Amino acid sequence: MDKSFEKSIIEHGAATLAGIKTANLFNYCFASEWSCKRTLQEANSVLNGKGVYLELLSHNRDFYLLLIYRRNMLHRVLRDPNVAEFLEEYGYRDSKDTDRILGQLKRRLIISGRFPHEIGVFLGYPIEDIKGFIRNKGKNCLICGLWKVYSDPLKAEEYFRKIDRCNRAYMNTYRKGVGLADMTVAA
Numbered sequence: 001m002d003k004s005f006e007k008s009i010i011e012h013g014a015a016t017l018a019g020i021k022t023a024n025l026f027n028y029c030f031a032s033e034w035s036c037k038r039t040l041q042e043a044n045s046v047l048n049g050k051g052v053y054l055e056l057l058s059h060n061r062d063f064y065l066l067l068i069y070r071r072n073m074l075h076r077v078l079r080d081p082n083v084a085e086f087l088e089e090y091g092y093r094d095s096k097d098t099d100r101i102l103g104q105l106k107r108r109l110i111i112s113g114r115f116p117h118e119i120g121v122f123l124g125y126p127i128e129d130i131k132g133f134i135r136n137k138g139k140n141c142l143i144c145g146l147w148k149v150y151s152d153p154l155k156a157e158e159y160f161r162k163i164d165r166c167n168r169a170y171m172n173t174y175r176k177g178v179g180l181a182d183m184t185v186a187a
Contacts, residue, residue, distance in 0.1 A: 001042050006180045009043065009054070013068035014170035015163045017052060019185045022077055022124030023069035029062045036064050046180060051187025055102060058109045065109070067102075067122065072187050074098055074122065082127050090118050126151060 005028060010017065012026035030036040040054050047054065051072055057065045075098050077083055084095040092104050108116045120130040125147045132141070132150025141148035145160040170183060 001046065001180070002039065005039055005043070007174065009068060009180060010170050010174045010183065011167075014167045014183075016068050016070055017170065017180075017184045018166050019070060019073075019187070020162060020166055021070075022073040023067055023122055025057075025119075025123065026066055026068070027063050028066055030064050031062070033059065040066075043180075047184055049186075050184045052184055057106050069122070070187065071098065073124065077121060077124060080127070083121055086127060086131070087118060087121060090116065092118075120147060123147075126156075128152075129156075 008026060008028055013024045015021035016024050028036075030039065036056060036059070040056060043054050047068075051070055053069055053071050055067045055069070057067050059065065078087070078095045078098060078101055087095055087101070090108075092101055094100055102122075105116075105119065105122060108118075117130065117134050120133070121127065128151035129147055129149050133148050136150065138148060141150055142153040143149045143156060145156060146163060147156075149156040173183060
């Protein structure tokens, strides 16, 4: 696998690789769609056995929006009755079928041309904060970190610090020569 792509996965997805966070989004520049698909296939051959998946959500010219996620964690999030009800309000059906729901997210990204508010669900953000963001139109948050927090700032700040420590530790480990396969915690 291309070293710059491996580094990008670790830079942007350390918390997911560690099993701390459901998912992360990141952009990567590929020479072509074929190159993207080939690289994702190669990366997934390393990651899928540990419960981590890379999925192409959309692309614009050479930039490809990728989702790295823990399938079992995302499945649990989508099965939560409050999340399922919320997603249904945005046209998502059958929240028990993770692949179908991801397909619907892809369509929403393509149709809207921007990030739909419900993307926070896929990234593991608390549903109360997603609803608060929508209700407040992104204003009046209690704190702002990985997302805008509307419900439990102390818990969120602790989580943000945990993610930051994980990111730093993973990048330090990568710089010491440890590769993606060895850094990915099995589900």
